[in-house]
Amino acid sequence: MITIKEIAKQLNMSTTTVSNVIHGKVSEVSDDTREKVEEFLRKVDYVPNINARNLAQNESKIIGFALKARADKYENLIMDPFVSVLIGGVEETIRKAGYFMMLYISSDTAEIMRHVSTWNVDGLILFGMLDDDGIRVSEKYKKPIVCIDTYSLEGLKHFTNVGLDDEQGTYEIVNHLIANGHRKIAFLSDNTKGVDLARLTGYKKALEDAGIKYKESNFLKIRPRSDEIEESLKEICERSKEFTAIVCVSDLYAVTLMAALQDRGISVPDDISIVGFDDNMLGQLHRPALTTVHQDVKVKGITAADTLLKQLKGEKTPNQIKLPTHLVVRDTVKDISR
Amino acid sequence: MITIKEIAKQLNMSTTTVSNVIHGKVSEVSDDTREKVEEFLRKVDYVPNINARNLAQNESKIIGFALKARADKYENLIMDPFVSVLIGGVEETIRKAGYFMMLYISSDTAEIMRHVSTWNVDGLILFGMLDDDGIRVSEKYKKPIVCIDTYSLEGLKHFTNVGLDDEQGTYEIVNHLIANGHRKIAFLSDNTKGVDLARLTGYKKALEDAGIKYKESNFLKIRPRSDEIEESLKEICERSKEFTAIVCVSDLYAVTLMAALQDRGISVPDDISIVGFDDNMLGQLHRPALTTVHQDVKVKGITAADTLLKQLKGEKTPNQIKLPTHLVVRDTVKDISR
DNA sequence: GCGTACAACTTATGCGCAAAAGTAACCGCC
């Protein structure tokens, strides 16, 4: 790789002059030499050594994208098309702004932060749970952080979060079920934290507003680990007659459940109505097509990246951004209101 | 961030000694000082500045993962869970080996290569089409490159490819169809290059070996662009009665087609049998569950990364690695042999 | 008791770049 020094030597001038041309410092260089340098640069296809530049400038032009997953959920997470769409949105946005994306997948916040400070990453986008330990570590690290779908109260004090109005999303879809005559409505999820909690809250609120009492037994807990999911699904299917509808916390679970239900001869939506959340390919291609809450994942990625870019420029940003959702009515809800 | 220099100063020794401890050069440092330094390093939570290290060593510890997609296929590609699983496999492998992953998505090989040389990336994993132009550019760049699913004859002369025995995969599944009495078998794809060509070849070979003549009209071309796919699907569904089975080049297309078929009241597998290729979530969760050819995408990613790592160590690797596939019989093929 | 070998260091150099500080020539101006 050719260096500025070498170019300067061949052109018989100083490295600073070459550097100034590269940085477009018009006022420092005469038109004549500028053209000469520019032509030469083109000829040799000069590419700067970013390590040297970063070292000299104490910046990196890197944005870290850290996927922090609990080890047991890791596999499901990376399988989820959600993640790649998110990554696509982020990558596109930062590339246009002249940044590069370093991807990091781990279950250990401290490890992620070590990585981040090693590379002197300019900013971080964090997807996944941010635990208290994580917050403490990242606090020390003085670069901007934007979280995606992270609803830690503690974390919100320090970092921007880009998420959805999840509560409103389930609120609407549960209302849709209620409008179709459903009253025995279950909620299916694998945990009650973060996003799942917000969605559960919307569900409870809709029930409450319709005068339906929420019982603990309405909560169907699914165990996502691959060695437990079959058993878990079996239990849920057996209990399905207790309800006329099940609100699933994600399309992935909704479709997984529908497959399990159909395998047992339980028909959707005739025997039971199912709704999801996310509106991804899985539900769109399933038949019957899934009624769900739509979110635009790519926009989520773009928004997170944009927000981080703004912070990098020193602009203030709100510390909580909630993207809208909307109901998508398809074919998995039966009108039982008569 | 604390530097070696600062540590040396505080410990009242030279930077070389500190550096030697960091690099575990046992023979150079006495046990006494080594322990002293190690303790201090732990205390201040020292993290090396990679830019400086890379500059000094002329390496980068970065492995580039470039996703090169035709602009019109881009959206589908990044939507595909395939990609995130692949990325997951690669990331995990290189991280364990002390490398970092820089992700780059583009449709322009020259742009990718510029990126790669800017960062002085140690090696590159390329997923997607490698056109002749791309080969020329990457040739110049003297770092190891491993391609995934890239069947360019020209490219194979220069780079290792990690792929599947695609031909064998479709050969087997078409034989499965033939064994079930099918003779009017279509092949559905959106192009006839690379992977798609290999799968088509296996399909043709199976037909030939069974004494069935392949006709041009057996090839169902689907247009993947979102504004054309509906129209495309409609045409294919209308022609579906010409065949008793359709071999789809991917699970994504198989499931997309099944949805379109079901929407028109055409039943799978009663009216027509459908098979796919990949064995991903989409086909697993669909009902009827898709009969398909299994490939292990994560292993593909791991293999690509391992191969690159070997090349980085100077080891020789075969320039063509074909991972095995196997048939997964589920519920979308009807036995019509009587 | 002299040379050699080796352990345990330190000093000095350079990676490629950006930028602060320095220089030299020229121009205008009261």
Place this chain on the structure above:
DNA sequence: GGCGGTTACTTTTGCGCATAAGTTGTACGC
């Protein structure tokens, strides 16, 4: 005609690290 200001440069410095080369001090063999 000396002085400030400008243009178009060059020289120098340092970012943080790795490492080649140099410097002690000491043990050991003969």
